[in-house]
Amino acid sequence: MADKMSVEAIADAMFNIVKEYAGKKRYKSTDLTKEILATYGDKVDKADCKAAIRTLMDSGRCVYGYAGGSFIALPGIEGAAK
Amino acid sequence: MATGKKIDTPLLDQLEKGPWPSFVKELKGMAVRKPMIQDLLGQLEMSYREKRGHWKHGGLVGVMGYGGGVIGRYSDSADKFPACAHFHTVRVNQPSGWFYTSKALRELCDIWDAHGSGMTNMHGSTGDCVFLGTTSEELEPIFKELTDKGWDLGGSGSDVRTPSCCNGPARCEYACYDTMDMCYNITMAYQDELHRPAFAYKWKFKFSGCPNDCVASIARSDLSVIGTWRDDIRIDQNAVKAYADSGMDIRADVIRKCPTACMGFDGKAIKIDNKQCNHCMHCINVMPKALRPGKDTGATILIGAKAPIIEGALLASVLVPFMKLDKEDDYQEFKDLIAKIWEFWDEHGVSRERIGECIQRVGLGNFIEEIGVEPIPEMVMHPRTNPYIFYEEYFEEGDAEGAEEA
């Protein structure tokens, strides 16, 4: 089996996706997890993806937003607050 | 920033007339010391006059680490009503069964008075204690004060919404399981899912102790747990006689109203053909001293209810006719079922689609096959229908051609 990615490395990969698509696409937790699973295959699992999202949130690198449904975003001002 | 400026509210004033309680009267009382409420009244009057709302929802508002519990609300007329430019809602996880001590209520009100409008909604339709109206700057201080005193935020967005339950065995002899214990257990077990939205859309658990379903779980929760029994209704024939002697017309009020016509009364005693009883609770509700649910109790698990949002309203349908709900085993059978359903939903759910809509789209048969639940006749959407029959199992290879030729 391939070497597993650390939770921190998954969090970094997720952060890069959110940053790259900021303002273009709203990623939900499930979308991010699916994208990471598709990219890194058996180096990652769902539980680590969940832990990585928690790391992103607890560190303040990302925040949750809401627009009809919840999504993950970079901190800032968006949507109804503008 | 505050205007605090009193303005005329002739339309709202209409709602103070008559003998009924009036939220306008209450708000006016609060407006004296809360500029936010004064401006709220002004904006509301403008909405009534123009016949349109002036709130904007959503955005990135919340507390650090959490994705639920705060609903961002902003005025689109902040220039006119600056004191309610931000008017966020904070949802506080209510105690199971909504039991508060007066000390707990004072504690909540003091926190809210210090950091928000002071206006509450006890309780929101999901069950939370709802604080209405605060600014983004006050969210972290509110959160800190709440958590320091042992409270926590509830759910919002695409997460597990704050589970709620009837007060069950605490006050009600009909309870077929300990609703408050289970609601608390499930709330604690799914803290991560409650605070960090990870689903396609919202997920609501509701727990009712018996088929009276006082929390309307069958209509208002994605996963509804309704207490029931699988043995016989308990009958105290002496109490039946006492009801008859006191003038109750048992034949008219009980026997003839049984929806499955499974009851009989010979003038002295009631008989029930329990196999035909559908546990509607009618007879038990009418004669609570004489009739009681059986002793072999547990719950029916139903799935898929929702109010109309994108699609129309759905009532839940039965998924597991009877589950024992073992407290000692930490409700593991129930949690195993939830894990399988969420796995399915993760895989097949699309954004803003509730589990009930997802099941409709994917097909009930496919859903129960994928979560590994055996299709059985009790899984009915409506009486006398069965959407779960798998005819393929009864055919051998080649049967289809044969059938066509015939």
Ligand code: SF4
């Ligand atoms: S749902 Fe049943 S057990 Fe719960 S409060 Fe209502 S009548 Fe009592």
Ligand code: SF4
């Ligand atoms: S619970 Fe309802 S169906 Fe059952 S015996 Fe009583 S009235 Fe009839």
